[in-house]
Amino acid sequence: MTVRKLKFLPTKATFKLGEQLGMGTVGVVYRATSPDIDEPVAVKLLHPNVSGDENIVNRFEREIMIMERLNHPHIVRHYGGGIMEGQHFYAMQLLDHGSLKDRLAKGGPLPWQIVTVYTIQIASALQHAHNHGIVHRDLKPSNLFFDAEGNLVLGDFGIARDTHSAEITDHGVTVGTYAYMAPEQIQADARMDYKADLYSLGCVMYEMLTGHPPFTGANFAQVWDQHLHHQPIGLREKGVDCPEWLAKIVVQLLEKDPHDRPFSARTVQGYLKQHLTDELGEQQADELIEHLPEVPKAEYRRDEPRTWVLWLVLGAIAAGCAAMVLRS
Template identity: 70%
Template sequence: MAERRLHFLPTKSTFKLGDRLGTGTVGVVYRATSPDLDAPVAVKLLHPNVTGDANIVERFEREIVITERLNHPHIVRHFGGGQMNGQLFYAMQLLEHGSLKDRLARFGPMPWPQVAGFALQIASALQHAHNHGVIHRDLKPSNLFFNDQGDLVLGDFGIARDTYAADITAQGITVGTYAYMSPEQIRADARISGKADLYSLGCVMYEMLTGRPPYLGANFAQVWDQHLNKPVPSVRDAGVDCPRWLDDLVQQLMAKEPDGRPFNARSVEGLLRQQLADEFGDAEYRKLTRDLPEFTDEPAEQQGPRTWVLWLVMGLIVVGLAITAIGRS
């Protein structure tokens, strides 16, 4: 393994591994430090027992190549990769505040202004990735992490498609997570565009608003059938109190055919930005995603008062803006 020619330029930084943060099917993630960096990072180390699988190794290297060319505040930051005792590794931004999946499990659905604010961040990240020829293909709550400021950061590009290179996924093979997969991913279409990520964004927004994925089933076949054939669900019909424009956006993102979805992630970001600015003011809407409660051990059903307080804070923001406008007139 040590003699194998790498497909990327190894970092000159050295890393000292600390606590193990998590273990996956192909790698282990450690907290690590480096004398070349000011803050701790996360180091993902490829399992020794899979280093003989050429496809897994190539996919791991592809993830390094992809992430090292992305530089965006809502995409996990990359600090280079290389080999450590013969094992491939790469270093990335350390995100220690849990995932969106964790938060939804503990606190349940979010108020629509927060959902719109977070969706704006995700759309911005997707557009940056798409601009650099990267289609994520696995956008879901467990791949969205909170940073120190309370913003969402998109991570895990392990099955991302690099449109600048040949796709290493065999033709006819379905990749992704079935609860969030676009119809074209389920069909294993040969050509997948960034609009597949937009479909997944619609699924994630639906879950943030309702507390559950848009389609449920006993197995992947039942869920896939709904993605392919069942009408796109409405969050308002599910009992969510949100503006019609937001419900319309979720349904458009989840259109069965890519041509029925928004033109690109930038157009989604622009719509969200304008609607939130009109509703809360250009400066105030940026604070909506920062009013999240800290993690506790309380289950989601006990978090009602926290949600009520959040809505009260948002209402006070709107009232304050109205009073200011009246005073100026």
């Protein structure tokens, strides 16, 4: 039997698997501990029945290699991967305080001050990824998780594009979640770059302020048509009480033409921090940024795995699609 050569250096850490947290078509997620790591982690293993699928294994390994390059407080921490008893696996930060999607579903729209701070954190994470040539391509509330301090952490790089690598090509293939996809992403434009993540950021901001994405419909075709040809209802028309400067940046992020969006995620981060400081004063703005309300741990029901668990397996599930990935 030929042993497949790994494309990355396997971790030296050892893991003891605990309770199963989630299961998908191609992967299983466990709570785990390691004598080499000070905190519990989440470990994802590929099912043995897909270990022979070259495409799935390649994408699984690519996600590991992407995560190895990223080290940021608002991106899920990666603890390496390898092969465990014949199964590919990787370990990552255990996030058990729910997702932004959970919070919006439970409590509705957020105050504009909190939206501003969350967006600063997301933009910081995106800029770090973009600096390393990574376009996330699936930014949405269900891929943003809360840590114990109430900060947002970006996860699920399963369909991220590595602009520094041509090993796996997906030109002409539409991937992402249709409620948050930039026009050029919908059209599978080969020139698509990090500006697509900025459009998705605008969608997330809109949802944090209103409780729903900028465009909704009965099916993906209706939503895509709106992304391509229509303008969202203005925040003021939706009754959102927020400063004009905040509404303005949302509009800019949702521009159809990538060139009309802000220059970078760092530009968005700086813009928001400066305006928040002008609005609240430096001391109060810094206090809000440094001390967000803590989020309680999400309740776990074995028959309904927590949302944060699902992203661990969805990336690999999506990788098996040959033509189009549509996740909602």
